[in-house]
Amino acid sequence: MKKLCLSICLLGLTLFSSCDLAQAQDFKAKAVMISNQNLTILGENLATPEQAVRLIKTVNPKPLLTCSVEELVEHYFQEAQKEGIRGDVALSQALLETGFFRYGGSVDYRQNNFCGLGSTGKNVGGARFTDAKLGVRAHIQHLLVYSSKKAPSENVVDPRFETVKKIPRLYASAKTWHDLDGRWAMSRPYGSKILDIHSRMLAIPVSPTQKSVAQKKVAASKEKTENKNIKARIQAILKNEK
Known part of the structure; x- marks a missing residue:
């Protein structure tokens, strides 16, 4: 019985210490995750909406969007949270795909297609969405089908969702952002480019x-x-x- 009481007391001290050190460990944990080459697609945001907005406006003061930068960032954080996706990194992917919303390729900004869905060539514009929120939702759902077998919480708007499910090499095959290399994009290192932008986002003062x-x-x-x-x-x- 004495052994039991001692063990419970020690456990209580451990809990107290963890609460006191939580904030101090926060930044250390973030630094470890940033340097970790196995950052997962599923997970919580590390950056804040404020950091995302400031990065976009710093790099491109006049982004080509059908909504405000603040609204787009909010869409990414909200839609990603529904599916358990890291919204800040998903947004970083959108910044990579669109050249920080400058576009210039076969996709027009009025398509609200932020990740090149269905754009397979120079003259193939790909999918179109009626508003920015649906475009973001499609992007998040596309990440979900690549990273998990979980069904989306909203009706599927990703036009290639079912197609990916039928391809064993792609379906639920990417646990980390680096796993998208050779799957989402043939170019390498695709995942590293996404995480580089994400690191720039995290470097924005909060x-x-x-x-x-x-x-x-x-x-x-x-x-x-x-x-x-x-x-x-x-x-x-x-x-x-x-």
Whole structure:
């Protein structure tokens, strides 16, 4: 019984320490994930909407869009959250595909096609969407079918969703952004180019308010995970005591 009490006390101290250090570990965790070549497609945002907006406006003050930059960023963060996709990195992919919304290729900005869906050649414009939000949704759904077997939370608007599902080499085959090399795009290193833009986004200074919100979100997530692990360890101790 003494052993059990001691173990529970130690676990309590571990929980207390993790709460105190959560914010300090936040930035370290982000740095590790940025340098990690296995950053997953599924996951939470690391950048804030403010950082995304400021990056776009800094690189291209006059982006060709059918909505405001702020609205587009909001669409990416909201639509990606529904499917568990990293919206900030998905937006980075859109920036790569469109040249920071300068376009200039076979896709016209009025198509609201942010990732080249269906554009297979110089004279093939690809898919068209009635508004920016649907275009973003199609992009996120296309990432989902490449990275997971999960069904979309919204009606499918990605015109190539079912096509990808029928190709074993592509369907749910990409766990990381680097896995898109040779799948989403034949050019290499495609994933590295996306993550390079994402790193530039993360390098944008964050306002104190935005930083506080991001820190609290990460800290809450860490605390939840730690509590779950502690509960499992306590259950294991109790089981061994019987």
